[in-house]
Amino acid sequence: MNLLIALLAGTLFAVGIYSILRRSLVKVILGFALLSHAANILIFTSGGLIRDVPPLIPLGRDRPPEIFADPLPQALVLTAIVISFGITAFLVTLIFHANRKLGTDDAASFKEDGP
């Protein structure tokens, strides 16, 4: 299972980085989305992959069972998902704005040096 997840994260990273380097800005957005998914999978996996045991203390007990899912990476992933959701929303707006100003979503058409 670990191997499968590792391959998944690796593939997502590869596809994400490939997409970021494209000329079309829309593909860049998709690339960043894939990269943040890959990073989230990596963090989630860093807590260990445990089946069928939630990160909760069972009812009536005061400590978690012997084997339990680590709640901290799950909290980290939730935070990271929310952050990347906000960033993706902003990125989409930015590219839309750029498309309106430049008339194209080609990254080679930037002209800088403006105050």
Add this chain to the structure above:
Amino acid sequence: MSLPILPFLIPLVGAALCLAAWRSPATQRIISLSAGTLALAVSIALLVRVRGQGIQTLQLGDWPAPFGITIAVDLLAGIMTVMTALMGFCVNVYSLEGLDRDREKAGFHPLYQMLLAGVSGAFLTGDLFSLYVMFEVMLISSFALIALGAGKRQIGGAIKYVAINLFSSILFLISVGLLYRVTGTLNMAQLAVTLGDAPASGAVTTLSLLFLVAFGIKAAVFPLFFWLPDSYPTPPVPVSAIFAGLLTKVGVYALIRMFTLIFVQDPGLTHSLLLVVAGLTMVTGVLGAAAHMEVRRILSFHIISQVGYMVMGLGLFTPLGLAGSVFYLFHHIIVKTNLFLVSGLIYRLGGSFALADLGGMLRRSPGAAVLFLIPALSLAGLPPLSGFMAKFLLVKAGLEAGRPLIVAVSLLVGLLTLFSMTKIWSEVFWKPAPDPVAGVALPAPLPASWRTFALWLPSCLLAGLTVAIGLGSEWAYGLARDTAHQLLDRQGYIEAVLGRD
């Protein structure tokens, strides 16, 4: 309310209030300035308390460390928070007149306060994941600020900035995830205990280099800085001034924190690599500055070059070297913000940022000339200004640590910095004004009103600070030296956060 978290909370509440006053930019200005003044007062009080009583900590929600989120303020964090509040206040005053009304109405003030909140929070936190969150708060605010009102000529710089900094965040996130897997904790003090002084495994060294890359992109070191000169010259002057003063320094702060507290197991590899990176950063930055002919682009390359000096102190890893880094940090924040604000003045007086279009400003505005000269000469390292002491500390530390090559590089780069500063001086102020292009009138001279006063006041204040630090460098060095000793005293930090056990 506990003091350590206030420098983060005050700009946050200020941002919320500014949003509530969305329809009235005048109210937003008042709220923004009040929040800025209050944050400055609180940060100075915090620094005084840290100086007197040692590292201040606060456990959010009373969850004990290392399980909860820790706020840990040592001298470095205190100094950086004061610098944030000070620069935030100065650029805010400048933006009263220096920012066009359209951008102000589009939400400059809430975004600006959120940026300051994120930067302050990043300095105050003692936990790696809340460092990530604060980085993101700062980053998203900066994305919105750099894209605010972006026209055809600014949008390219904005997109480059967003893309590369987003990539560095994702790298940071990956590093945090892997570090958790290896150590089981993300609290900085607990990490220092877990990783300890023992020789590093391959995994830990790899992680340290991952963090180096992630923060190196933020700090703009070689070879990760190429986003900076393309994006910093494009936004309006107040935005570029606050970016130049604060954002790369957060990356440098993170590097210092990681490589003095947590990743000290293999200094032969990590810190030597930092030294090499510092040297290359210094040289490439200043060569870029020498090659360009547009004021803000030259200044942006200088940021890169001076970041090299700060990383040099970290790479040397001696008390004097770290003191030099800390001194350089607060000297440079003041000088860089000031230079960008003065570039705004130059633009208002001369109508352009390009050196070819400017000239003769010494006669038209000797005040602007003086306000440019002070930070420029300080940057180049002339006594009795602050830059001299900063460079001197680093040179002395390098010689004492037995690293003559980096010292030679830093001195040569200082010479080239002086060259590029005098280039700006002679092109903008000294040479006679170029013949005006037919049909294009020079901007009207600035009227003497309180609004124009808002343009001059921050630069005067910052220039005065530069001179004061230079003349009072014995006191400033004392502060830097105490900071460096505290940074190298990992046990002190661990005990302050986790308690003795």
